[in-house]
Amino acid sequence: MTSTANPTANKNHLIKHLHLFTNHLFKILLGFIIVLPIIICVSYSLMTNEELMGTIGLRFLPKNPTFENYSWVMRTIPIGTYMKNTFIQCGIIIACQLAICSLAAYAFVFFEFPFSKLLFTIILATMMIPGDVVIITNYIQIQHWKLTDTHIGMALPYLVGGMGIFLLRQFYLTIPKELKDAAEIDGCSDMGYFFKVAVPLSVPALASLAIYEFIAIYNRYFWPLLVTNKDRMRTIQLGMAMLEGGEAGKTPHILAGASLCILPAILVFIVGQKYLVRGMTEGAIKG
Structure with missing residues (x-):
């Protein structure tokens, strides 16, 4: 009786943890998708125009970060x-x-x-x-x-x-x-x-x-x-x-x-x- 109950309990425990993992993974992916445009916006704002025009694909960190673009906006x-x-x-x-x-x-x-x-x-x-x-x-x-x-x-x-x-x-x-x-x-x-x-x-x-x-x-x-x-x-x-x-x-x-x-x-x-x-x-x- 005990040997039958243990596999069932272990299976339910595994399913519960798998459900929690899937739930958290989905939330993380959804959050990343929502935040991604903001990350790209801030990252590209720290690039020079020449570096941005030469960028192929996504780049989250500029090679030479500059705040000159922010100074330009304020001026x-x-x-x-x-x-x-x-x-x-x-x-x-x-x-x-x-x-x-x-x-x-x-x-x-x-x-x-x-x-x-x-x-x-x-x-x-x-x-x-x-x-x-x-x-x-x-x-x-x-x-x-x-x-x-x-x-x-x-x-x-x-x-x-x-x-x-x-x-x-x-x-x-x-x-x-x-x-x-x-x-x-x-x-x-x-x-x-x-x-x-x-x-x-x-x-x-x-x-x-x-x-x-x-x-x-x-x-x-x-x-x-x-x-x-x-x-x-x-x-x-x-x-x-x-x-x-x-x-x-x-x-x-x-x-x-x-x-x-x-x-x-x-x-x-x-x-x-x-x-x-x-x-x-x-x-x-x-x-």
Whole structure:
């Protein structure tokens, strides 16, 4: 009996370890495929144009690394100004999104008011409308208010979004209603419960929304192009376009600019990835 059980146990143990090995190997290969373009971008940005043009196949380490391409980028475009403008946009929009969307989601979950389901359905419907459909009407309105070439003009159409309300509403649905009833018995007001209980519990969802919005704002190109005419108001994506347009340089120059451009987004994602995953998964528990 024992001799029969041991081979079976050993076989199951081997299958388990083989499954784990295959799983980890797949994740490593997938991660390498995702990171490979970034590695190539940084590597080629450290090459001279002559070395890059003479490179056959992939080469991850340049023969004679040089930072001259990065110096060229900083001399050619005011990348510090563009980064500052981008971060200002991120700060304005993310702060407003977190404040407005969290309050709206809180109202949808914890208050009963007429046409709440209809209103939430309309908010969900706005998520189905491509941004490019309304971008011209937004521009006409911003121009009418004389807000072109201003930070508030760039941020105004994005201060609230259906995605944020939906994400936070789904998260608030996971909070037991009995918790609010107990807080009310103890004399806690609606806003007191919001700030003392709901907001602290929803930090993962708020962080995931902030990261999602940061990446969206950071990669935004057409809207800043439309509402800015002055160089001092441009964002980093417009600066990258300049490296390929009127201020065009050679391929290593463009890759150096791209390496500088993607660095903040990568750092934000690395720091906040655990909140991003938790916020998305915990909010999906209850619909």
